[in-house]
Amino acid sequence: MAQSDEETTSFGFRTVKTGEKAGLVREVFDSVAGNYDLMNDVMSAGIHRIWKTTLLDRLAPQPGQRLIDVAGGTGDVAIGFLNRANGRSHSAQKPKARAEICDINYEMLAAGAERAAAQQLASQLSRICGNAEQLPFKDGQADRYVIAFGIRNVTDIDKALGEARRVLKPGGRFVCLEFSHPITEGLQKAYDTYSFNMIPWLGEKIANDRDAYQYLVESIRKFPSQEAFAARIRNAGFSRVTYENLSAGVAALHMGWRV
Numbered sequence: 001m002a003q004s005d006e007e008t009t010s011f012g013f014r015t016v017k018t019g020e021k022a023g024l025v026r027e028v029f030d031s032v033a034g035n036y037d038l039m040n041d042v043m044s045a046g047i048h049r050i051w052k053t054t055l056l057d058r059l060a061p062q063p064g065q066r067l068i069d070v071a072g073g074t075g076d077v078a079i080g081f082l083n084r085a086n087g088r089s090h091s092a093q094k095p096k097a098r099a100e101i102c103d104i105n106y107e108m109l110a111a112g113a114e115r116a117a118a119q120q121l122a123s124q125l126s127r128i129c130g131n132a133e134q135l136p137f138k139d140g141q142a143d144r145y146v147i148a149f150g151i152r153n154v155t156d157i158d159k160a161l162g163e164a165r166r167v168l169k170p171g172g173r174f175v176c177l178e179f180s181h182p183i184t185e186g187l188q189k190a191y192d193t194y195s196f197n198m199i200p201w202l203g204e205k206i207a208n209d210r211d212a213y214q215y216l217v218e219s220i221r222k223f224p225s226q227e228a229f230a231a232r233i234r235n236a237g238f239s240r241v242t243y244e245n246l247s248a249g250v251a252a253l254h255m256g257w258r259v
Contacts, residue, residue: 010222013218022104028212029073029212030105036073036207037076039203039206051253052080052177055175056077056081058175058244058253062085063097064094065098065143066100066141066144067082068099068102068137068146068167069100069146070135070145070147071104073109074108074115075101078125079099079117082099082121082125099125101127102128102130102132102136103129103130105129132164133154133156133160137167139167140170142167142169143168143169143171143173145164145168145172147177148178171258173255173258174258176233178223178252182249184248199213199214226243229243230243238256239257240257241254242254
C-alpha cells in the first residue's frame with residue numbers, strides 16, 4: 001500500500017514524514033563517515049570491539065559461506081567474518097567465504113574501501129549501496145545476515161526484518177547487534193547522563209558534528225526493549241529467536257534462524 005504524505009516516524013526525538021527519514025539518516029552518516037571508526041572507539045572506550053567479537057563468535061564463520069552485512073559501513077564485521085572463515089580453511093580446495101556490505105550511505109562504503117584490511121580481501125569482499133528495506137539480492141542467497149548498529153536507523157524495521165529472512169537460505173542465521181536498554185535503573189541513569197552529555201560533545205570535538213551524535217543518542221532511546229524487538233523478529237518469521245545482553249544491556253545481540 002502506498003504511503004500517505006501524512007505518515008510520520010521518529011528521527012531521534014523528532015517526528016518527521018516517513019519518506020524523509022532515509023535522507024536524514026544519509027545526511028548524518030555522510031557527515032561522520034571519515035571519523036566514524038575513531039568515534040566508535042572513543043565513545044565506547046573500545047568496548048564495541050568486544051561486542052563485535054562476540055557477534056562473530058555467534059556467526060561462527062566457515063569456509064564457503066556467504067555473508068550479507070547490512071548497514072555494514074566501513075566493514076569491520078565483514079572483514080572479521082572473512083578473516084575467521086579463512087583461518088578455518090586448511091585446504092586450498094575449500095571455497096573461500098564471501099561477504100557483501102550493503103549500506104545506504106556511499107560515503108561510509110568509500111571510507112571502508114580505503115582500509116588496508118579491506119584491500120587485502122578484495123577478491124572476497126564487495127560493496128553495494130542499498131536500502132535494508134529493499135535489499136538488492138535474490139531470495140535465499142546468504143548463509144548469514146548481520147546488521148550491527150544499523151537497524152534503529154531504518155524507517156520500517158519490520159520490512160527490513162522481512163528482507164533479512166528473504167535473502168537467507170533455509171538454515172541461515174540472522175544476527176543483529178544493537179544498542180539496547182540497561183537491565184538496572186541505576187545503570188540506565190548513569191548511561192543517560194554519559195550519553196546525553198558526553199557523546200554529542202565528543203561528536204562536536206572529533207567529528208565536528210554535534211547534531212549527528214545527538215540524533216544517534218536519541219535513536220538509541222527510541223529503540224524497542226530487548227523483549228519487544230525479539231517479538232518483532234519472531235513476527236518476521238524467524239525461529240529459535242534469542243537475545244543476549246552485552247555490558248548489562250547497553251547493547252544486545254538478537255539472533256534467529258531461517259527455517
